[in-house]
Amino acid sequence: MAVSSAPGKVYLFGEHAVVYGEPAVPCAIEVRARVGVEQRADSKLRIHAEDLSLDGFTVEYGGTADGPPDVDVQESLLTAAMGYVDGAIKQVRDVTGEDEVGFDVTIESDIPLGAGLGSSAAVAVAAIDAGTRELGTTLETDELAERAYQTEYEVQGGQASRADTFCSATGGAVRVEGDDCRSLEAPDLPIVVGFDGGAGDTGKLVAGVRGLREEYEFAADTVESIGEIVRNGEEALAADDIEELGRLMNFNHGLLSALGVSSRSLDSMVWAARNAGAHGAKLTGAGGGGCIVALDPTDETETALSYTPGCEDSFRAELAETGVERLE
Numbered sequence: 001m002a003v004s005s006a007p008g009k010v011y012l013f014g015e016h017a018v019v020y021g022e023p024a025v026p027c028a029i030e031v032r033a034r035v036g037v038e039q040r041a042d043s044k045l046r047i048h049a050e051d052l053s054l055d056g057f058t059v060e061y062g063g064t065a066d067g068p069p070d071v072d073v074q075e076s077l078l079t080a081a082m083g084y085v086d087g088a089i090k091q092v093r094d095v096t097g098e099d100e101v102g103f104d105v106t107i108e109s110d111i112p113l114g115a116g117l118g119s120s121a122a123v124a125v126a127a128i129d130a131g132t133r134e135l136g137t138t139l140e141t142d143e144l145a146e147r148a149y150q151t152e153y154e155v156q157g158g159q160a161s162r163a164d165t166f167c168s169a170t171g172g173a174v175r176v177e178g179d180d181c182r183s184l185e186a187p188d189l190p191i192v193v194g195f196d197g198g199a200g201d202t203g204k205l206v207a208g209v210r211g212l213r214e215e216y217e218f219a220a221d222t223v224e225s226i227g228e229i230v231r232n233g234e235e236a237l238a239a240d241d242i243e244e245l246g247r248l249m250n251f252n253h254g255l256l257s258a259l260g261v262s263s264r265s266l267d268s269m270v271w272a273a274r275n276a277g278a279h280g281a282k283l284t285g286a287g288g289g290g291c292i293v294a295l296d297p298t299d300e301t302e303t304a305l306s307y308t309p310g311c312e313d314s315f316r317a318e319l320a321e322t323g324v325e326r327l328e
């Protein structure tokens with residue numbers, strides 16, 4: 001069996017706009033998905049996921065053509081999870097040329113699902129890395145990131161950026177613009193995360209922004225303005241100017257909200273963080289529900305969030321210096 005882990009991420013700037021070629025700056029954080037892959041004697045896939053429901057579930061099937069397997073979890077979750085694992089295994093088969101091998105896949109993840117911390121990218125990166133290593137091939141990080149991106153692209157309905165998958169594969173802070181992906185020197189940022197316990201569907205939220213952008217010129221301008229914020233943010237990051245970073249994050253949140261991807265609980269957490277003295281706060285990831293990211297070197301934001309109605313969890317997030325880790 002081969003086991004790999006990959007980190008989740010927060011966006012300092014640029015989610016959604018990055019899908020349309022604007023730059024974005026995500027930052028890997030120390031919450032991880034671990035995926036174990038073991039070759040089977042037959043060509044079936046068996047997925048055991050610990051975190052998709054409270055009890056976890058196991059499904060065994062010969063491929064998506066068999067139709068949904070008979071297990072007791074919400075069908076949408078199951079279909080989505082099978083989509084990612086199927087996609088990752090397709091990449092493994094493509095890399096190795098082993099079309100007929102089956103696998104037992106075990107997923108254990110600390111990353112809440114659909115909450116903006118990049119659980120899908122972390123699962124895709126770790127699954128492709130473990131699967132290829134199980135068959136004797138170790139991928140370079142760039143190819144691993146590219147193949148994980150292909151998986152996200154397919155599951156998100158042909159609309160995805162390379163940002164989440166590149167960040168999860170390489171770790172640290174990164175800058176992604178189209179297919180130009182690079183690592184950034186980043187200061188040690190005082191990142192605080194607030195989680196409302198909910199989730200948003202990345203594919204649907206991306207489609208919503210696409211619709212607005214096609215319908216209204218001012219929505220297309222909003223997407224471009226997010227790109228401008230990111231370019232300013234890169235300068236603030238290089239200058240280690242945390243106050244400017246915060247102001248730009250606040251502005252970025254306002255524009256994401258205008259594009260319809262915030263929610264009442266995300267907005268409450270953003271305001272709780274700002275009122276507690278955070279330098280800035282914004283939603284992170286696809287939105288709709290899930291997490292916000294704030295910058296605050298003191299404990300005030302984390303404490304204020306823990307008393308904010310609608311906030312289920314708040315924690316300080318460490319930057320993950322390494323992306324994919326090979327555990328077994």
Ligand SMILES: Nc1ncnc2c1ncn2[C@@H]1O[C@H](COP(=O)(O)OP(=O)(O)OP(=O)(O)O)[C@@H](O)[C@H]1O
Pocket residue numbers: 033049050051052077079080081082084107108109112113114115116117118119120121123164200201202203284285286287
């Ligand atoms: N532990 C897990 N086990 C199985 N599948 C998982 C796991 N974690 C994530 N996934 C897959 O990823 C999907 C969530 O991906 P989605 O892109 O909607 O959210 P996210 O990646 O957590 O947040 P964002 O993309 O906004 O950063 C789940 O529906 C599931 O298919």
Ligand SMILES: C[C@@](O)(CCO)CC(=O)[O-]
Pocket residue numbers: 014015016017018019116118159160161162163164202206285286
């Ligand atoms: C909303 C989005 O920009 C980030 C999701 O974490 C989608 C993507 O980049 O593929």
Ligand SMILES: [Mg+2]
Pocket residue numbers: 118119120121164202
């Ligand atoms: Mg995702």
